[in-house]
Amino acid sequence: MLDKIRVLHEEIEKAVASxxxxxxxxRIKYISKKGSVNQLFAEFKNVPNDQKKAVGKALNxxxxxxxxxxxxxxxxxxxxxxxxxxxxxxxxxxxxKLGTRHxxxxxxxxxxxxxxxxxxxxxxxxxxxxxxxxxxxxxxxPEHPARDMQDTFFIEQDPxxxxxxxxxxxxxxxxxxxxxxxxxxxxxxxxxxxxISARSHCIFHQVEGLYVDENVSFADLxxxxxxxxxxxxxxxxxxxxxxxxFPFTEPSAEMDVSCSICGGKGCNLCxxxxxxxxxxxxxxxxxVLDACNIDNQKYTGFAFGxxxxxxxxxxxxxxxxxxxxxNDIRFLKQFESAI
Ligand code: PHE
Numbered sequence: 001m002l003d004k005i006r007v008l009h010e011e012i013e014k015a016v017a018s019x020x021x022x023x024x025x026x027r028i029k030y031i032s033k034k035g036s037v038n039q040l041f042a043e044f045k046n047v048p049n050d051q052k053k054a055v056g057k058a059l060n061x062x063x064x065x066x067x068x069x070x071x072x073x074x075x076x077x078x079x080x081x082x083x084x085x086x087x088x089x090x091x092x093x094x095x096x097k098l099g100t101r102h103x104x105x106x107x108x109x110x111x112x113x114x115x116x117x118x119x120x121x122x123x124x125x126x127x128x129x130x131x132x133x134x135x136x137x138x139x140x141x142p143e144h145p146a147r148d149m150q151d152t153f154f155i156e157q158d159p160x161x162x163x164x165x166x167x168x169x170x171x172x173x174x175x176x177x178x179x180x181x182x183x184x185x186x187x188x189x190x191x192x193x194x195x196i197s198a199r200s201h202c203i204f205h206q207v208e209g210l211y212v213d214e215n216v217s218f219a220d221l222x223x224x225x226x227x228x229x230x231x232x233x234x235x236x237x238x239x240x241x242x243x244x245x246f247p248f249t250e251p252s253a254e255m256d257v258s259c260s261i262c263g264g265k266g267c268n269l270c271x272x273x274x275x276x277x278x279x280x281x282x283x284x285x286x287x288v289l290d291a292c293n294i295d296n297q298k299y300t301g302f303a304f305g306x307x308x309x310x311x312x313x314x315x316x317x318x319x320x321x322x323x324x325x326x327n328d329i330r331f332l333k334q335f336e337s338a339i
Contacts, residue, residue, distance in 0.1 A: 001040070001047055005058045008036060012066055015073075023073045030066045037063055103335045104205055104324055107312045108187050111207050114231045118224060120185045120209060125170035127189055131160050133169040137291040138248040153191050153202075163191035167208040168248060171284075171303060174210065175292035180299045181213040187308070198320040205308040210284070212294065212301030218251070218283060221302035225281065229257045232311070236263065240275055249282025249303055260314060269314070276314055279306035 012030065017023045030037045040059055047055045101109075112122055125133070135147055146152060146165060155161040170186035186208040194200050211220070222241065229237045237260070241253040256277050259270035266272040281304035286296035309321050316335075318324075323331050 001043065001051070001055050002058055004040060005055070005062050008040070009062055009065060012062075012069055015069060017073050020074070020077055023070060023077070026073070027070050031063065031070075037066055100333055100336045102324075102332065103312050103316060103318075104308050106335060107308050107315065108205065108207065110232065111228075111306075111308070111311075112185065112187065114228055115185045115209060117231075118183075118227065120183050120211075123170060123174050123184045123186050124188055125164075125167070125173045125186065127164055127191070128155065129162055129164040129169045131162065133172045134162055134164050134166070137172040137288065138168055139285050139287045139291070140247045144247065149193070151193055153193055164188075165192050166190055166305060167206045168303070168305060170208060171210045171248075172288075172292060175212065175289070175294055180294060180301075181211075182301070183211050183213075185209045196322065198322065201309070201321050201325065203325070204321070206305055207308060208303065208305040210301060210303045212284065212289070212299055214299060216283075216300045216302055218302070221281060221283070221304070224302075225255055225279070225304060229255075229278075232315075233257055233260045238264070241281075244280060244282075246280060246282055248285050248288050249280075250285045252280065252282035255279045255281055255304075261317075269317070278311060278314070279304050281305070 008030075015026055017026055027035075029035055032038070037059075040062070044052075044055065044059065116122075131147075134152075135144065140146060152165050153163040155163075167186045167188045167190060170188065174182060174184055174186070188206065189203060190206050191203055194202050196202060209224075211224070222239075226239050229239050236258075238258040240256045240258075242256065244252045244254040246252045254277055256275035258264040259267060259274050259276055261267050261269045262274065264274040266274050270276050281302065284301035284303050289296040289299060289301065309324055312318065312324070313321065
């Protein structure tokens with residue numbers, strides 16, 4: 001019996017294994033129920049009494065050696081494993097990706113920042129408005145086509161309530177609540193009953209601006225907008241004002257900037273005119289000041305309004321306005337570090 005134990009001892013000492021499966025095989029061979037070490041334990045009852053003490057000790061030693069050997073082999077793989085797949089457990093974790101700002105928010109924030117430098121504060125108003133703030137106070141005559149169902153979304157139960165078609169409604173709210181001097185811009189979402197296409201959408205965003213004080217002139221308007229255009233599109237940008245019409249401004253104008261792509265020489269973007277139309281503006285009509293109880297003999301003002309989508313299309317060279325509303329991550333993540 002002691003001889004058998006010694007043979008097994010030697011065998012185990014020499015045993016090698018290079019995979020976890022091989023270690024498992026060794027374990028089964030020696031110390032599973034039918035393994036050779038256990039078989040010796042089964043034979044223990046036949047050992048003469050006077051040898052029991054020595055054989056018992058030898059058997060226990062053998063079993064411990066097997067366990068030690070198996071554990072040692074196992075550990076050697078485990079440490080080998082972590083080296084072989086190159087994992088460095090002390091490395092810092094992968095950073096969690098943050099979302100990115102929507103391009104329309106980036107452009108809006110940039111516009112707010114530029115006018116902020118000129119002392120314009122930010123105000124907001126409701127998207128669901130009454131006729132007074134969207135049309136009447138802004139000098140729209142009762143038969144004006146914008147009041148038509150074709151252009152404006154009405155709330156079914158009450159024809160006096162509409163989804164605002166422009167942020168000019170916030171001009172009125174601010175003038176009703178504050179005394180001049182007023183210098184503020186109004187960013188927000190607007191709604192028009194239009195077919196959705198590459199160039200227009202029934203929901204879009206505007207930023208309106210208003211400056212009311214004594215002696216505000218058209219020259220102030222022009223200088224403010226020139227500064228804005230240069231800050232947004234680049235130092236070399238030029239502006240052009242064309243006469244236009246809005247019920248709430250007199251005189252009114254539309255402003256073009258020199259094309260940011262070709263610099264005025266003519267290209268696809270500016271349709272070979274060298275100019276891009278970006279906003280409407282004018283001197284606040286005295287009737288509008290009057291509607292807000294502002295003394296139109298003492299005060300004058302200018303206002304302007306622009307579409308954020310339109311400016312974003314131009315700044316980023318995007319061809320289709322619908323991209324802004326699809327929330328396709330592949331589109332949105334391109335603007336991570338833009339402007
Ligand atoms: N509210 C006009 C529009 O939506 C823009 C505008 C604002 C024009 C202020 C002049 C003055 O088209």
